[in-house]
Amino acid sequence: MNGDATFLGMPAFPANAAVAVRDSQLRYNLRKATHTIRGKRAAAVGELPDWAELRRAGKEIKDHTLRNLERYLVRMEEAVTAAGGHVHWAADAAEANRIVADLVKATGETSVVKVKSMATQEIGLNEALELEGITAYETDLAELIVQLGDDRPSHILVPAIHRNRAEIREIFRERMADWGRAAPEDLTDDPRALAEAARLHLRERFLSTRVAISGANFMIADTGTLVVLESEGNGRMCLTLPETLISVVGIEKLLPSWQDLEVFLQLLPRSSTGERMNPYTSTWTGAVEGQEFHLVLLDNGRTNVLADEIGRQALRCIRCSACLNVCPVYERAGGHAYGSVYPGPIGAILTPQLRGTASKLDASLPYASTLCGACFDACPVAIDIPEVLVHLRGKVRHARVERLGMRAAGWVFNRPARLARAQRLGGRLRRFVPGRLPGPLSAWTDTRDIPDIPPESFRDWWDRTDGGVQ
Amino acid sequence: MRVALFITCVNDTLFPGTGRAVVTLLRRLGCDVEFPRAQTCCGQMHVNTGYPEEGRRLARHFVDVFAEYDAVVAPSGSCAAMVREQYPRLARTPAAAGAPAGEGPPPGSFAAEVAETVPKVYELSEFLVDVLGVTDVGAYFPHRVTYHPTCHSLRGLHLEDRPTRLLEQVRGLELVPLPGADECCGFGGTFALKNPAISAAMCADKVHNVTTTGAEVLCAADNSCLMHIGGTLVRQRAGVRIMHLAEILAATESGDDRTVRG
Numbered sequence: 001m002n003g004d005a006t007f008l009g010m011p012a013f014p015a016n017a018a019v020a021v022r023d024s025q026l027r028y029n030l031r032k033a034t035h036t037i038r039g040k041r042a043a044a045v046g047e048l049p050d051w052a053e054l055r056r057a058g059k060e061i062k063d064h065t066l067r068n069l070e071r072y073l074v075r076m077e078e079a080v081t082a083a084g085g086h087v088h089w090a091a092d093a094a095e096a097n098r099i100v101a102d103l104v105k106a107t108g109e110t111s112v113v114k115v116k117s118m119a120t121q122e123i124g125l126n127e128a129l130e131l132e133g134i135t136a137y138e139t140d141l142a143e144l145i146v147q148l149g150d151d152r153p154s155h156i157l158v159p160a161i162h163r164n165r166a167e168i169r170e171i172f173r174e175r176m177a178d179w180g181r182a183a184p185e186d187l188t189d190d191p192r193a194l195a196e197a198a199r200l201h202l203r204e205r206f207l208s209t210r211v212a213i214s215g216a217n218f219m220i221a222d223t224g225t226l227v228v229l230e231s232e233g234n235g236r237m238c239l240t241l242p243e244t245l246i247s248v249v250g251i252e253k254l255l256p257s258w259q260d261l262e263v264f265l266q267l268l269p270r271s272s273t274g275e276r277m278n279p280y281t282s283t284w285t286g287a288v289e290g291q292e293f294h295l296v297l298l299d300n301g302r303t304n305v306l307a308d309e310i311g312r313q314a315l316r317c318i319r320c321s322a323c324l325n326v327c328p329v330y331e332r333a334g335g336h337a338y339g340s341v342y343p344g345p346i347g348a349i350l351t352p353q354l355r356g357t358a359s360k361l362d363a364s365l366p367y368a369s370t371l372c373g374a375c376f377d378a379c380p381v382a383i384d385i386p387e388v389l390v391h392l393r394g395k396v397r398h399a400r401v402e403r404l405g406m407r408a409a410g411w412v413f414n415r416p417a418r419l420a421r422a423q424r425l426g427g428r429l430r431r432f433v434p435g436r437l438p439g440p441l442s443a444w445t446d447t448r449d450i451p452d453i454p455p456e457s458f459r460d461w462w463d464r465t466d467g468g469v470q
Numbered sequence: 471m472r473v474a475l476f477i478t479c480v481n482d483t484l485f486p487g488t489g490r491a492v493v494t495l496l497r498r499l500g501c502d503v504e505f506p507r508a509q510t511c512c513g514q515m516h517v518n519t520g521y522p523e524e525g526r527r528l529a530r531h532f533v534d535v536f537a538e539y540d541a542v543v544a545p546s547g548s549c550a551a552m553v554r555e556q557y558p559r560l561a562r563t564p565a566a567a568g569a570p571a572g573e574g575p576p577p578g579s580f581a582a583e584v585a586e587t588v589p590k591v592y593e594l595s596e597f598l599v600d601v602l603g604v605t606d607v608g609a610y611f612p613h614r615v616t617y618h619p620t621c622h623s624l625r626g627l628h629l630e631d632r633p634t635r636l637l638e639q640v641r642g643l644e645l646v647p648l649p650g651a652d653e654c655c656g657f658g659g660t661f662a663l664k665n666p667a668i669s670a671a672m673c674a675d676k677v678h679n680v681t682t683t684g685a686e687v688l689c690a691a692d693n694s695c696l697m698h699i700g701g702t703l704v705r706q707r708a709g710v711r712i713m714h715l716a717e718i719l720a721a722t723e724s725g726d727d728r729t730v731r732g
Contacts, residue, residue: 018667328654332671368665370658370672371518373625387559393520406516410524413479413511414531423483443666447673448701451484458477458486462505468493 007152007339012364016337017329026162026334033161037325040274041378048270058267059382061260062316066306072221072254073297079224083286085293090248092300097128099296100213100246104134107244109211115228115235116140117215118156118319119248119298121341122354125213136213137179137205139234141198148175154335154343157272157321162334165189172197180204202234212238216249217318218264222257225285226295229268229278236282245284248296251303252315264318267380272320301354310391314349316381323375323385329368338365345375349388357396366392401440416459423457430455473503474539476532476591478549479511485693491720492545492594498720499602503543508535514552517560519660526560533557533583541601542591545716547623547691550593555626557584593623594716595632595691605635610723612642615713616685618676618699620692621654633691633715640718649679657698673702681708691715 010016020026045051065072077087090096104112112129114120114136126136138147145160146153149171153159160168169189176183176197181204183197214235218227226247228235239245255261269278287293306312324330324344335343339361340351348365357363366389369375375385398406412418430453437445444450456464464470473496477489496503513528532553536542544550561581575581598604617637623629637645656662656672676699680688688703690696693714700712 014665014667017665021667021671328656328672329665329668332668364664366520367661370621370654370656370661370669372621372654372658374621374652374654377625390518390520390556393518394522396520398520402519406519406521406524410516410521410527413513413528416508416510419479419482419510426483440663443663444701446666447670447705448698449704450701451697453484454486456486458482458489459505459507461486461490463507467503467505468490 007341007361010339010361012360013333013337013339013368014364016339016361017333017368020334020337021332023334025164027332029162029164030331030334033158034325034331037158037274037321041271041322041325042274044270044274044276048266054263054266055380055382057263058318058380059316061255061263062381063313065254065256065260066252066312066315069251069254069306072256073251075221076219076224076254077297079221080286080293080295081224083224085224085286085295088294088296090296090298090300093123096123096248096296096298096300097125100125100248101129101132101134103244103246103294104129104211105132107211109134109209109244111135111137111209112211112213112246113137113139113205113209113238113242114143115212115214115238116143116159116230117213117248118341119215119250120213121153122250123248123298123300125248137209139202139205139238140230141195141232141234144198144202145171148172148179152336153341155321155324156319156342156344156346157324162336165191165194168194176201202237206234206237206241210242211244211246212242214239214245214247216247216253217268218261219249219254220256220258220261221254223285225258225283227261228282229265229280230282231273231279233280236280239282239284243290244292244294245287246294246296248298250298250300252306252317268318268320271318271322271378271380305350305353308353308391311349311353311388313383314346314353314388316383317346317350318381319346320380322378322380323383326374326378327369328372328374329370333368338368340365345369345385345389346383349383349385349392352392352396357392363396366396420457420459424460426453427455427457429453471501471540472538473501473541473543474536475503475505476509476512476536476542476544476549477505478544478546480694480697481545484697485714488545488693488714488716491714491716492543495607495716495720496543498722499598499604499607501602504539506535506539512549512552513560514549514556515659517552517556522560525556529553529557529560529584530580533580533587536591537583537587540590541597542587543594543597544591545594545691545714546693547593547620547627547629548694550591550596551622551626553591554588557588560584593627593629593691595629595636596627598636598719599632606639607636607719609640609719609721610642611640611718611721613687614644614646614683614685615687615689615718616646616648616680616683617651617715618648618655618680618688618690618695619651620690620695623691624652629691633689636715636719637689640721641723643718646683646685648683650675651679655695655699657695659694662698669698670702673699677702677706677708680710685710687718688712689715689718 142160155161172183216226330344513525517525561584656669696712
C-alpha cells in the first residue's frame, strides 16, 4: 500500500468522524471557514454567464488529455529536455522519494524549501527525506502552521482550516524557535501580526536554502512548461531563488497547450478561493541559466485509475477543494477523519482508487457521503462524485451481517407476495417494536424515534377497498 | 392516458397515507390511476449500498411492471431520481459502452427497455405541473408550513420551484422559507446507519433550522428524509409534524380527503 505514512493504521471513517463531530472547537472553525469560502465561490461563479460552458470545456480538455496521455507525456518529456531540464519517471511513491532524495544528496545540501504540493504529501516525501538526513521546510503559510504544530493537513487548499487564529498564535509562539527565527515576544492573534511573523521566519529560510521542491498545478505539453498557482508569493520565492528545483507532478496534470490553460486559469481560482484571478501564477520552462531543473513524473496508482471506465473521471480533478467546502459531511467530520492527504468528497473517490480498499479505512471512504450531490454541482470539471462513490461501493468487500441483510431484503423485494407477507407480519408485530432497536439498527434509534408502523400497508388497503372506491 | 402509481417500498410499508393521498389527489384532478400489484422496490438501497446485482434485478422487475403505462407517478424524488439517473447506468453493459455513438441500444435489450420506460417516470410535482399543467389543485390546508427540498429532488431531478408553486396555491397555507434549505438532512439511506454520528449532527442542524421557522408542519416530497428528520423532531419533542407534499395537496375544505387519514 502506498500513501502518507502518518495516516497509516487509522480506524475507519465512521469512528474517526464520531470523535471529530464532538469537538466543538473544530466544528466551529470548520463551519465558519467552509461557509465563508462557499459564499465567495458562489459569488465568483455566479457572476460568469458562461460558467456552464467553461466547466464543459474544462471537462473535455481533461478527458481528451487523459485519452491521449501517453502521447502528451512523451511530448512533455521532449520539450522539458530540450529546454535544459531533466525528466525522471516514478512508478510509485518509493521510487519518487528515492529519485528526489538522490537528487538532493547530489547537491550536497541537507535542507530544502518546499512549495505547497499535494503530490509530495501523497508520497510522504518529507518523512522519506528525513530518513535520509534531509530537512524539508514547508513555506506555504498554512503548511508551515501544520508543520510547526506536528499536525496533519485537513484540507487540500487550506491545510490548517481546522485551526483558528488563537491556536495559530500559540503554535507560532511555542514552536517557531525550534525551526528557525522565533516569533516576536509580543505576538498577537491579529492576522497581520501572524502573517508578519511567518514572513520574517520564512524570509531567512528562502535566502539560505539552495534546493527547492515543488509540485505543479498544470504542465503544458506543447512547450514543456510547468505552472504553479498560489496566493502568497512564497511559492515564487522557492521557484526562483534556489539553485536546484525539483518538481514532483502527477501524470494527470498535463494540458496539451497554453490555449487550454486559459480555461483553467478561470475555473481554478473561482472554484478554490473564490477569486476572479489568481494572485501569483508562476510558469517556467526547463532550466534557467545558473539553475538546475528536474521534473519527476509520478504515477503512484494513476494508471490503474485510468483503466477504470467510471472511476477515471477522478483524474480530471484540479485540486480546487470546492467539493470539500460544500460537503456537509466534510464540514462536520473534518479532513483528518478521511485518513489521507485527499479528504472530502474527492478524497473519498481518489484515495480508495490510488491506495486500493484493502484497509478498513480505505474501504469505508466510499461510504463517507450521503450522495447529496452538492460536490458534483460545485466541481469545475464536472466529476460526478456520487456516481463514482456508488461504483466504488459495488467493489468493496461488505460485512457478513450486511450481506445477509441485503440478500434477505432482495429476496423479499423479488416477489410482491413476499413483500405483502412481510408487511403484514410487521403490521401484526407493530405493538412489540421496541423504542430502541438492537444491533446495527440501534444507530437509528440512538437519536431518532422510528415511525409508527401502520396496521395495513398501502397494497393491502388497495386490495381491501378496491383502490379506495369501496 | 394510463397512469400507474409507483408507491415505493417505503411508502407502501410505512406511509400508506401518502399513497392514499396521491390517489385522492389524482382522481380529483380527473386522472384515473392504476396500482400495478406486481411492483416492489426500485432497488435504490441495494445499488447505493454497493449491491448492483440485486439492484439490477429489481430494476429489470420495475421495467417489466411499468413498461405498458403512459405515465408512472412516484411520490418520492429519491426513487424517481434513482430510476432516471441510475437505471441507464445499470443497463449499460461494457459492450454497449463501446458501441459507436448515435446507435441506440439493441431492440429488446434491457438498455432499450430502460430507455423506453424511464422518460415516462415522473415525481409527483413534475406530473402535476408538467404533465397535467396545474399548480392550483384545489387544496385547503390552513397551517404554517416550511418546505425541505431534499437532495435528490433538488440536485437529482431539478424539481426547482414546482413543489413550492403547488404549495403557494393551497388556500389557507402559510409557506415560510427554511434557512439552509439546500443542505442535506443527513439521511442518505444506509448512511444513517453506517455513519450515525455525522448523520445525527447533520439532522440536528436541519431540525434547528426547521424549528426557527415557527412552522407547524415540515413538508417534503420524500418520506424517507422526512422519516429521519421527523424521528429526530419527535425524539426532541419539537412540536413540528412531518407531512408529505401529497398529503397537503390532497387536503380540502370539505374534508373529502378522508381516505388520506385511513
